[in-house]
Amino acid sequence: MNMAFLNSRTREKIIKNMFFGIALACIITLGLITLFLFMEGVPIFDLVSVKDFVFGMYWYPTSDPPDFGIFPLIVGSVFVTILSATISIPLGVMSALYLAEIAKPKMREIVKPIVELIASLPSVVIGFFGMVIVAPFLQEVFDIPTGLNMFNAALMLAFMSIPTICSISEDAIYSVPNALREASLGLGATKLETIVRVILPASISGVSTAVILGMSRAIGETMVVLMVAGGAAALPQSLFDPVRPLPASIAAEMAEAPFRGDHYHALFATGVVLFIFTFFFNIIADMIAHKYKQTGDATL
Amino acid sequence: MLNLQTESISLKQQNGQFGKNGAPQGTPKSRRRLYQSIVFNFLRAAALINGAALAIILWFMLARGWRAINWEFLTTAPYDSMTKGGILPCIVGTLCLGIGAMIVAFPIGVASAIYLNEYARPGKVLRVIRLGINNLAGVPSVVFGLFGLAFFVIYLEMGVSLLAGALTLAAMSLPVIIGASEEALKSVPDTYREASLGLGATKWQTIYRVVLPAALPGILTGGILGLSRAAGELAPVMFTAAVFFAPHLPSSPFSEVMTLPYHIYVLATAGTEIEATRPLQYGSALVLIALVLGMNLAAIIYRARLRNRLS
Numbered sequence: 001m002n003m004a005f006l007n008s009r010t011r012e013k014i015i016k017n018m019f020f021g022i023a024l025a026c027i028i029t030l031g032l033i034t035l036f037l038f039m040e041g042v043p044i045f046d047l048v049s050v051k052d053f054v055f056g057m058y059w060y061p062t063s064d065p066p067d068f069g070i071f072p073l074i075v076g077s078v079f080v081t082i083l084s085a086t087i088s089i090p091l092g093v094m095s096a097l098y099l100a101e102i103a104k105p106k107m108r109e110i111v112k113p114i115v116e117l118i119a120s121l122p123s124v125v126i127g128f129f130g131m132v133i134v135a136p137f138l139q140e141v142f143d144i145p146t147g148l149n150m151f152n153a154a155l156m157l158a159f160m161s162i163p164t165i166c167s168i169s170e171d172a173i174y175s176v177p178n179a180l181r182e183a184s185l186g187l188g189a190t191k192l193e194t195i196v197r198v199i200l201p202a203s204i205s206g207v208s209t210a211v212i213l214g215m216s217r218a219i220g221e222t223m224v225v226l227m228v229a230g231g232a233a234a235l236p237q238s239l240f241d242p243v244r245p246l247p248a249s250i251a252a253e254m255a256e257a258p259f260r261g262d263h264y265h266a267l268f269a270t271g272v273v274l275f276i277f278t279f280f281f282n283i284i285a286d287m288i289a290h291k292y293k294q295t296g297d298a299t300l
Numbered sequence: 301m302l303n304l305q306t307e308s309i310s311l312k313q314q315n316g317q318f319g320k321n322g323a324p325q326g327t328p329k330s331r332r333r334l335y336q337s338i339v340f341n342f343l344r345a346a347a348l349i350n351g352a353a354l355a356i357i358l359w360f361m362l363a364r365g366w367r368a369i370n371w372e373f374l375t376t377a378p379y380d381s382m383t384k385g386g387i388l389p390c391i392v393g394t395l396c397l398g399i400g401a402m403i404v405a406f407p408i409g410v411a412s413a414i415y416l417n418e419y420a421r422p423g424k425v426l427r428v429i430r431l432g433i434n435n436l437a438g439v440p441s442v443v444f445g446l447f448g449l450a451f452f453v454i455y456l457e458m459g460v461s462l463l464a465g466a467l468t469l470a471a472m473s474l475p476v477i478i479g480a481s482e483e484a485l486k487s488v489p490d491t492y493r494e495a496s497l498g499l500g501a502t503k504w505q506t507i508y509r510v511v512l513p514a515a516l517p518g519i520l521t522g523g524i525l526g527l528s529r530a531a532g533e534l535a536p537v538m539f540t541a542a543v544f545f546a547p548h549l550p551s552s553p554f555s556e557v558m559t560l561p562y563h564i565y566v567l568a569t570a571g572t573e574i575e576a577t578r579p580l581q582y583g584s585a586l587v588l589i590a591l592v593l594g595m596n597l598a599a600i601i602y603r604a605r606l607r608n609r610l611s
Binding site for chain 1: 336340342344346347349350351353354357360408412414416419429433434435436437438439440442445446447451455471478502503504532534539561569578581588589592593597600
């Protein structure tokens with residue numbers, strides 16, 4: 001563009017402000033998402049109170065009169081996420097420790113891309129795998145009525161959140177200053193003692209951020225729980241009961257919900273609840289990352 | 301005070317336990333080593349499980365999908381209510397959506413990264429922008445779908461269309477692009493900037509002529525990663541762009557499109573002949589994997605080469 005008529009100082013200022021404007025795109029998008037979610041979701045609260053919506057035990061949006069209680073869906077989401085975290089946190093953090101502390105450079109160069117490739121697998125493929133391979137396998141091994149259940153979904157979600165947990169923790173662990181390692185080893189500690197007593201405490205804020213972001217990814221993941229979790233909107237009694245997490249309900253029902261009907265608004269309100277969940281996860285992660293700033297130069 | 305005392309006592313006790321060679325007698329050196337090797341093997345096993353899981357998934361998809369793939373499968377449209385034929389419209393739709401998303405998200409993402417890395421000073425504003433990016437990155441994919449439906453499809457009256465889907469995907473992949481571009485910009489040594497500024501170039505000239513060219517390969521890698529991510533996502537396009545069957549290839553930004561992920565999903569869960577179309581499902585999944593992993597692998601290898609060159 002021809003801005004020769006401006007002196008260079010004004011021109012630089014304009015350019016800087018332009019970039020600043022573009023950098024606000026993310027915040028504007030986030031604002032629009034919040035605005036439109038609430039705009040389309042709030043009308044349902046003319047029909048049911050917030051309390052009845054969140055704590056209502058029955059989700060029968062298409063019966064007459066309909067029931068809009070998403071408590072079973074929330075429980076489904078929370079259980080599946082916690083269950084997947086019990087698998088993904090140890091595996092993710094342990095892999096990160098292996099990568100950052102034990103693996104030889106050659107191995108690192110092989111294993112790190114593998115973790116990245118796992119992260120890049122489309123969720124629908126993992127859902128499909130859970131449906132056609134894992135479900136029949138579980139059904140046979142555990143002799144249960146259906147392989148599409150909470151446990152299967154948690155397994156698949158764990159697989160999806162391991163890369164997040166692993167690569168962010170690895171960054172944090174790797175950036176613990178070498179002086180700390182050397183000091184500990186110099187005092188006669190073994191490598192393991194150094195890892196447990198020095199490295200992990202020093203990188204705990206980065207590792208916790210990683211864990212929270214991994215869980216946030218699991219609770220928001222849609223396709224996997226839609227295809228694998230079984231879809232029953234009831235409180236699960238056992239590990240192998242089907243559940244219907246929040247995202248699954250939205251994705252499965254939106255196509256059939258009459259436009260701007262009660263069901264449609266209820267699904268948007270479900271989206272609001274899900275959004276609030278992940279929003280809190282992210283705020284907490286951000287707070288930990290800032291409050292307990294790590295020694296060394298870990299950037300998250 | 302009390303604390304200090306107990307500590308010194310425990311120190312004394314510990315001292316008492318040390319043998320001649322300084323190792324604690326309670327846990328002789330050999331036992332400490334044993335613990336270590338046990339735990340290290342656990343860590344190795346954890347890393348191995350990840351790789352094994354990936355290998356298992358890829359193996360099953362390959363073993364069951366490769367027979368479905370032939371020239372006809374890749375170049376024709378489905379017929380007989382989706383039970384026969386190929387997946388060409390799905391491949392085209394997926395690529396159109398991904399590329400469309402990048403056309404929007406890539407420039408915005410790179411420009412945001414330039415602001416964050418080159419112009420912004422640490423402070424409240426920067427903190428808020430970063431918080432915005434982190435939170436956008438954490439928004440669940442299905443919520444993006446709802447947003448796209450309410451905003452692009454309904455409010456902006458785009459209808460269920462390629463355009464609405466691409467814009468929704470663009471919003472979703474923005475944080476990915478920003479992250480990758482920032483990393484690329486960060487890896488450009490400050491000496492480059494100082495040299496250029498020292499020669500009398502303005503800040504913008506420095507960015508445009510020196511920093512961007514040096515960071516370009518890394519930024520492009522980020523673009524490829526964003527593209528592959530957008531191509532594989534389904535939840536954001538489910539209500540905004542994708543249809544189960546479209547009679548023609550997409551001809552304008554306002555056409556509805558078929559996409560690979562949606563094709564897989566519908567065939568596997570809602571089709572009338574779920575068992576009969578299994579080969580098609582495996583085949584489609586394999587093509588999607590090949591598409592996405594291919595792009596990622598290319599980006600990863602390219603980036604590794606780049607790092608070696610820089611270091």
